[in-house]
Amino acid sequence: MTPNSSRFRVGVLGAGTVGAAFHALLEARADAIGAEMGLRPEISGVLTRSRGDFEDILERSDLIVELIGGTDPALEYALRTLRAKRHFVTANKQLLSRHGEELFAAAGEAGAQLRFEAAVAGVVPAIRVIAETLAGAHIERVHGIVNGTTNFILTAMERTGASYEEALREAQELGYAEADPTEDVTGRDAAAKMAILARLAFGAPVGLDDVPFEGIESVTAEDIAYARELGLSLKLIGSAERVDGGLSVQVYPAFLYSGHPLAAVNGSFNAVTIESPDITEITLSGPGAGGSQTASAVLGDVISAMIPPPFNSPPAKPMPLVTDRESAFYLHVEVADRPGVLAQVAEILGMQGVSLESLVQKGIGEDARLAMVMHPVLESRFRAAVGLIGRLDFVRSAPRVIRVISETFE
Amino acid sequence: MTPNSSRFRVGVLGAGTVGAAFHALLEARADAIGAEMGLRPEISGVLTRSRGDFEDILERSDLIVELIGGTDPALEYALRTLRAKRHFVTANKQLLSRHGEELFAAAGEAGAQLRFEAAVAGVVPAIRVIAETLAGAHIERVHGIVNGTTNFILTAMERTGASYEEALREAQELGYAEADPTEDVTGRDAAAKMAILARLAFGAPVGLDDVPFEGIESVTAEDIAYARELGLSLKLIGSAERVDGGLSVQVYPAFLYSGHPLAAVNGSFNAVTIESPDITEITLSGPGAGGSQTASAVLGDVISAMIPPPFNSPPAKPMPLVTDRESAFYLHVEVADRPGVLAQVAEILGMQGVSLESLVQKGIGEDARLAMVMHPVLESRFRAAVGLIGRLDFVRSAPRVIRVISETFE
Numbered sequence: 001m002t003p004n005s006s007r008f009r010v011g012v013l014g015a016g017t018v019g020a021a022f023h024a025l026l027e028a029r030a031d032a033i034g035a036e037m038g039l040r041p042e043i044s045g046v047l048t049r050s051r052g053d054f055e056d057i058l059e060r061s062d063l064i065v066e067l068i069g070g071t072d073p074a075l076e077y078a079l080r081t082l083r084a085k086r087h088f089v090t091a092n093k094q095l096l097s098r099h100g101e102e103l104f105a106a107a108g109e110a111g112a113q114l115r116f117e118a119a120v121a122g123v124v125p126a127i128r129v130i131a132e133t134l135a136g137a138h139i140e141r142v143h144g145i146v147n148g149t150t151n152f153i154l155t156a157m158e159r160t161g162a163s164y165e166e167a168l169r170e171a172q173e174l175g176y177a178e179a180d181p182t183e184d185v186t187g188r189d190a191a192a193k194m195a196i197l198a199r200l201a202f203g204a205p206v207g208l209d210d211v212p213f214e215g216i217e218s219v220t221a222e223d224i225a226y227a228r229e230l231g232l233s234l235k236l237i238g239s240a241e242r243v244d245g246g247l248s249v250q251v252y253p254a255f256l257y258s259g260h261p262l263a264a265v266n267g268s269f270n271a272v273t274i275e276s277p278d279i280t281e282i283t284l285s286g287p288g289a290g291g292s293q294t295a296s297a298v299l300g301d302v303i304s305a306m307i308p309p310p311f312n313s314p315p316a317k318p319m320p321l322v323t324d325r326e327s328a329f330y331l332h333v334e335v336a337d338r339p340g341v342l343a344q345v346a347e348i349l350g351m352q353g354v355s356l357e358s359l360v361q362k363g364i365g366e367d368a369r370l371a372m373v374m375h376p377v378l379e380s381r382f383r384a385a386v387g388l389i390g391r392l393d394f395v396r397s398a399p400r401v402i403r404v405i406s407e408t409f410e
Numbered sequence: 411m412t413p414n415s416s417r418f419r420v421g422v423l424g425a426g427t428v429g430a431a432f433h434a435l436l437e438a439r440a441d442a443i444g445a446e447m448g449l450r451p452e453i454s455g456v457l458t459r460s461r462g463d464f465e466d467i468l469e470r471s472d473l474i475v476e477l478i479g480g481t482d483p484a485l486e487y488a489l490r491t492l493r494a495k496r497h498f499v500t501a502n503k504q505l506l507s508r509h510g511e512e513l514f515a516a517a518g519e520a521g522a523q524l525r526f527e528a529a530v531a532g533v534v535p536a537i538r539v540i541a542e543t544l545a546g547a548h549i550e551r552v553h554g555i556v557n558g559t560t561n562f563i564l565t566a567m568e569r570t571g572a573s574y575e576e577a578l579r580e581a582q583e584l585g586y587a588e589a590d591p592t593e594d595v596t597g598r599d600a601a602a603k604m605a606i607l608a609r610l611a612f613g614a615p616v617g618l619d620d621v622p623f624e625g626i627e628s629v630t631a632e633d634i635a636y637a638r639e640l641g642l643s644l645k646l647i648g649s650a651e652r653v654d655g656g657l658s659v660q661v662y663p664a665f666l667y668s669g670h671p672l673a674a675v676n677g678s679f680n681a682v683t684i685e686s687p688d689i690t691e692i693t694l695s696g697p698g699a700g701g702s703q704t705a706s707a708v709l710g711d712v713i714s715a716m717i718p719p720p721f722n723s724p725p726a727k728p729m730p731l732v733t734d735r736e737s738a739f740y741l742h743v744e745v746a747d748r749p750g751v752l753a754q755v756a757e758i759l760g761m762q763g764v765s766l767e768s769l770v771q772k773g774i775g776e777d778a779r780l781a782m783v784m785h786p787v788l789e790s791r792f793r794a795a796v797g798l799i800g801r802l803d804f805v806r807s808a809p810r811v812i813r814v815i816s817e818t819f820e
Contacts, residue, residue, distance in 0.1 A: 025688060029546045036545070117543070123689040125535075125543040132542075133527070133535040135446070136439045136709040261695070264674040278435060278706040279533040279696065285671070286692040296688040299546040 009044035011061030021295035091118035097192035118297035141241035144272035148288020149184035187213035198240035213251035226371035246320035254403035328404035352385035419454035421471030431705035501528035507602035528707035551651035558678035558698020559594035597623035608650035623661035656730035664813035762795035
């Protein structure tokens with residue numbers, strides 16, 4: 001038995017998939033970590049629904065790992081841990097995106113550490129890179145693919161021509177989507193993650209309710225097929241950036257040109273790009289959350305907490321939230337195939353200051369389909385044009401709109 | 411004037427491009443860092459060839475930033491800094507890859523920090539992710555593109571069909587290559603960086619002299635054009651991995667299939683992929699070293715050193731270095747265009763256990779060119795086959811060999 005002074009006692013809340021993976025990983029790596037750090041991490045107790053007492057585990061721990069999920073009782077446990085001047089490591093995006101300010105304040109007052117790498121993008125170390133590598137940098141934008149389930153579904157649709165429903169079913173069968181996929185496919189999971197990233201990158205209070213999100217449920221195989229002809233690939237993008245002294249944080253499906261670094265992120269992978277004038281950009285990518293990935297991210301946080309840097313985020317300063325943004329757009333309309341139709345559509349676009357970058361037109365019986373990509377334009381103006389186009393008598397179904405990300409980097 | 415207790419005094423050695431960029435960045439960000447960290451970084455002195463005294467600057471500094479380059483007098487300054495229990499931050503890959511063990515030992519004894527993020531891959535935080543995020547993980551492999559100059563040249567050749575000489579000239583005109591590009595184009599710069607990454611990832615003593623390297627000087631526009639037909643793109647790859655209880659660390663040009671994440675890394679960008687069974691992999695990418703990128707990486711290290719974690723690497727344990735590895739290969743041969751030629755080439759390959767994956771054959775007058783991709787095979791066996799093929803009487807010029815990286819990830 002090693003003496004107390006060289007042990008680092010880790011209490012674990014929750015015993016699901018991630019809990020079990022973390023337990024196994026910690027046991028496998030404890031000796032190597034002890035040899036390297038001079039402190040050997042050990043599990044001091046595990047709290048499950050049916051077993052263990054929180055106060056008792058807290059008493060015997062230097063750090064609490066929370067893997068329960070949700071906010072009740074996770075918030076209560078988090079605050080009690082930090083107030084007892086113990087470190088708190090969590091994989092819980094709900095907790096951070098809803099109660100971040102409370103938790104940062106509690107950690108700051110107690111001088112304890114609050115770490116949450118595993119809450120955001122699986123194994124992708126976005127939190128550490130923003131908080132440490134770029135601690136001295138002015139960050140302009142953080143954007144990326146932060147939900148593995150939706151990326152798996154979109155990749156499958158693109159590769160096989162499958163419908164959304166078929167691809168979702170495949171994802172469920174392979175364990176990439178839950179039986180109830182709502183949280184992922186609506187974009188809500190990604191919105192929580194973007195709130196956390198934005199809070200950290202910009203030091204402004206951004207919570208889950210501040211982030212508008214759109215999901216992928218209404219994406220069709222046809223959208224994807226047309227877009228392919230235009231050299232575009234569809235991703236669910238989370239974006240947080242400074243705009244005119246304010247902040248824009250959003251989640252939406254968007255087409256990317258093939259030269260875009262995020263266009264190559266396929267399957268259940270996540271990727272986050274952080275842009276700052278000092279460094280241009282850093283892109284981080286890796287598998288989205290799986291049990292062993294999340295466990296590894298949690299362990300990285302535990303080891304960092306064994307060494308005491310004051311990682312805690314300073315109090316947030318409010319910044320205005322901007323929602324009307326300039327963007328390029330894809331527009332798909334089914335119209336009667338007769339002369340003058342394209343001219344009328346083009347006229348409406350022109351009147352709203354929207355200019356066309358590329359167009360694919362295909363006849364289908366008596367109708368035609370128009371798939372268009374627009375140059376960047378203020379979203380409100382583009383939506384106004386689409387509203388007018390939707391009311392034209394020759395338009396056969398509701399126009400479909402998807403953002404296009406047109407920058408390429410190198 | 412802020413009181414001494416809230417200042418963090420940074421002495422700078424060297425006043426070239428990076429030194430000036432670091433100075434400017436520090437001044438611009440000092441107030442924000444002070445507000446966040448409770449310690450305001452300030453330049454306490456600058457040593458140039460003609461100005462300043464090292465001992466005097468050291469005396470007045472909490473940390474020394476070394477941006478001189480080379481090992482003399484950088485090594486002497488590094489050791490004197492660490493022995494004086496001051497932190498040492500450097501962008502100097504020569505220093506680390508030649509004298510790493512000495513420096514790690516000195517830092518460990520003094521309890522001072524040695525940080526060197528900027529020495530490896532520009533702004534890409536490979537060092538921090540290996541040493542911190544993955545501190546608890548067992549790393550199997552680190553590989554990537556760690557030289558921006560050669561990646562710029564190869565990208566230009568691929569996009570424009572330019573020759574190596576033309577692309578190098580363009581890189582020089584645009585400031586991506588030095589007037590004397592030897593260090594970059596021979597692969598030696600990448601070898602130094604891979605030695606540093608391998609030392610850190612595997613805890614084994616790996617120095618610059620342990621890393622065999624090949625460069626890109628003999629790559630032809632023709633190789634690149636043929637490979638394109640096979641769906642391949644050429645990169646200068648640095649690779650460090652565990653093999654049979656030993657370690658293989660190498661730098662070589664290699665073809666990548668378009669699905670490979672590194673295939674999409676273009677222009678002067680760098681990227682590093684770290685693989686571990688716990689996490690699958692993490693890929694980090696961003697611009698290779700430029701003045702402001704390097705300055706930003708140095709500032710990230712300075713801020714981390716303001717908070718005192720014992721980041722120092724434990725003593726290295728030797729591991730055998732493996733050089734004969736299994737790999738897929740591209741082979742290009744010019745032969746007389748007559749019956750039986752392909753059969754003889756195929757027979758030699760078969761006798762050495764080399765099997766063909768794909769083949770492009772083109773006639774040019776009385777000769778023909780064969781471009782082939784082989785399935786993975788032990789390098790020594792493949793080289794033996796190539797030796798025999800080169801001696802066949804119908805072979806018109808020396809066969810050309812390039813490795814092919816055939817894994818795809820998602």
